[in-house]
Amino acid sequence: MNIDVISISLVLLQQMCVYLVVAYLLSRTPLFIPLTHVTIRLPQKAACYVIFSLFCMMGTILGMPVIHAIANTPAIGAVLGGLLGGPAVGLAVGVTGGLHRYSLGGSFALAAALGIVAQGILGGLVHRHLIRRGKIKTLLDPVKAGLLTFIGVIIELIIDLLVAKPFWDTLHTVSLIAVPELIANSVGAAMFMVILLDRRELIERQSSVFSAKALKIAARADGVLRTGFNQENSMRVARIIYEETGVGAVAITDRERILAFIGIGDDHHVPGRPIISVQTKQAIANNQVLYADGNEEAYQCSIDPHCPLGSSLVIPLAGEDNSVIGAIKLYEPKTKLFSTINRALGEGIAKLLSSQILAGRYEQQKVLLAQSEIKLLHAQVNPHFLFNALNTISAVTCDDPEKARDLIGHLSTFFRKNLKRASEQASLADEIEHVSAYLQIELARFSDQLSVEIDIPDELRSVCLPAFSLQPVVENAIKHGTSQLLRPGLIRISARSDGHDLVLDVEDNAGLYERGPSGSGLGMNLVDRRIKNRYGNTYGVSVAHGRDVFTRVTIRVPLEVIPA
CATH class of the missing domain: 3.30.450.40 (GAF domain)
Incomplete structure (x- = not known):
């Protein structure tokens, strides 16, 4: 009897090696990827069912006939199918493997088929138990897989004794195949799980290498092609x-x-x-x-x-x-x-x-657009402003040459500031100087019909904002506001901090503002869009007005200081 048991054990171990070689070879293909993690989604469960059903049937086909039974290893496929796929997959694998075994016939056919179904259910129930207890990682434990398959084989042998007839012949057969099946199935299941873990480790290692390389390349190459x-x-x-x-x-x-x-x-x-x-x-x-x-x-x-x-x-x-x-x-x-x-x-x-x-091309286009918008503002301001300024200077030259020289100086400052707008960023002090040069020309033009008040705290003069933001708003207040009045006009320019923001107010006493694109003026629209493009929609230009009383244009930008 001992010789027969040893012979059966050696044959089953040889067959188990063939079984594991096939499993190893398949593990190098994408087919095994769904098995390297506990299956949850339907496509993964379907793949798990197909693969373990095939292994279950292969374990039967590779089995060794012993009297009226077959010493085999389908328990590996049935138990692991349930353990990794859950109760539904375990039952499906068990039924598939059981029907295959039943189709081969023999006095042990029904008992063996029921045993395979029971093994699939056992794996599925353990899967559910461990998932509910939050021990999902232990499902891939080789020792646990081997022990569970050992129990599954014992259940199968008990079913053989209860179902197969006659009992004494069944007992004799079971005594021959019990030890070989317990060893081959338990060791095979544990080794199968080792193969799965090895495959998962390989995938994770490759993924880690890939991620590390990708991140390093991204870090080193960041921004290089943005400049062209x-x-x-x-x-x-x-x-x-x-x-x-x-x-x-x-x-x-x-x-x-x-x-x-x-x-x-x-x-x-x-x-x-x-x-x-x-x-x-x-x-x-x-x-x-x-x-x-x-x-x-x-x-x-x-x-x-x-x-x-x-x-x-x-x-x-x-x-x-x-x-x-x-x-x-x-x-x-x-x-x-x-x-x-x-x-x-x-x-x-x-x-x-x-x-x-x-990204580089987009940034270049943004720069070109901003430069074009600034040029558009210059083109809008310069022709008619220059014409009016020259007429004003011409008018005062004979009566007040000294004042005419001052106006020429202010005109020179105004255009010099216009020429220094390529950086797109200026301090508030620079913007005020630009506006002051403009206002001196307008004050001379409108004589005692216009007055200006400027209130800019010293601590805010170094705050930066998009260049050429203030002058178009001030010009708009005069052109569409105070210049239309029969009474004296007043322009107030003030600045204050509001949390982390700089708030600039340009107010006139005309109150002639009309909502809509035509009412706000091209210059104000461009200023608003440039600020929003640079800082976001929470910033920009807003207008408050009281009809025939006042119009207040507010410019809001982040409170950022130009580096020294």
Whole structure:
């Protein structure tokens, strides 16, 4: 009897090894990924059911006939299916495996089928118990899996004794297969779980490496291409990618030529040359990732037939409206294969660089727009203001030459301040000086029909705001306000702090403001939009008015001081 038990044990252990080899090979495929975590969602449960049902049936097929029974290992699939998938999956796997075993016939067919169903239910109940107690991590414990499968086999053997007939023959058969099945199934389940844990650790390790590389590249390359998608910046980015990924070579192109190349083959892959690679042209034209490994997809350097590079990955760089603006290319030499990490990383890098290029172009467009708006304000102010100023100076030249000289000085200051607006940022003191020069001309023009009050605390004079923000508002108050009055006009300009904000008020005593685009004036609209674009919608220009009494225009910006 001992010899028979040992023989059966050795056969089952051999079959278990075949079983585990198949499991190991499958674990290297995407099929096993859903099993590396406790399954919760329906697609994962479906994958769990299919895989463990197949292993359950395979355990029966690989079994060894013993008298009227089969010494086998389907308990591994049934128990683990329930343990990882839950009660529903465990029951489904058990029923599938049980029906398969029943179809093979024999006096143990029904008993064995019921035993497999019971094992699936056992795994599912333990799954539910551990989930409810918050011990989800212990579901992947190899020792727990082995112990649970040991119990599952005992349950199966008890069912054999209760169901299979005649009893004494059943007892004899069970005595032969009990120890081999207990050992093979328990060890097999534990080893199966070790394979799953190994696969999960490999995935997590690869993910960690991927994340670390991606973050490092993102940190080093941050902002480089924002200043322009050109040869100099592309070379800097290509070197960063080359150093961090360890690939054979890195190239960056626009749609027409090579902007950067670092690595093997840099003697003939020269920046500035036009693109002649078929793969690169196709990737740019069709906006698709192309991988030429030199085996399934032919790769040959289009410049030098003796080039040591043997494979390439071409990823398009996307611009506005998903249009292709260039490509990034990763190469490996003929002696090395592309790693999966670098292939996936390449696509992530392309998205990062595309975002940087788009952000850079957006910022450049914002700068150009702001400069255009300032020029528009200058164009709006200068012609008619210059005409009025010259007429005023001409009128006072004969009667008061000294005053005429002062007005020429103020006019010079006004236009000099206009010419110094390229930075888009000015201190409040600078803005007040600009406005004061403007107001001196207007005071001379309207003589005693206009007066001005300016109240600016000294501590607020260093606060910054978008350049050319105050003058258009003051001009609007005169042009559409006090200049229309028959009585003397008054302009008050004041500043105060409100929490973390600077608040500027420009008030006139005309009260002629009319709501709507035509009432607020082009200058005020541009000032409001520039402030909102820079600081957000909580800032900008607002207007309060009382008909024929006052109009108060309020400018609100963050309380930021210009660095010394």
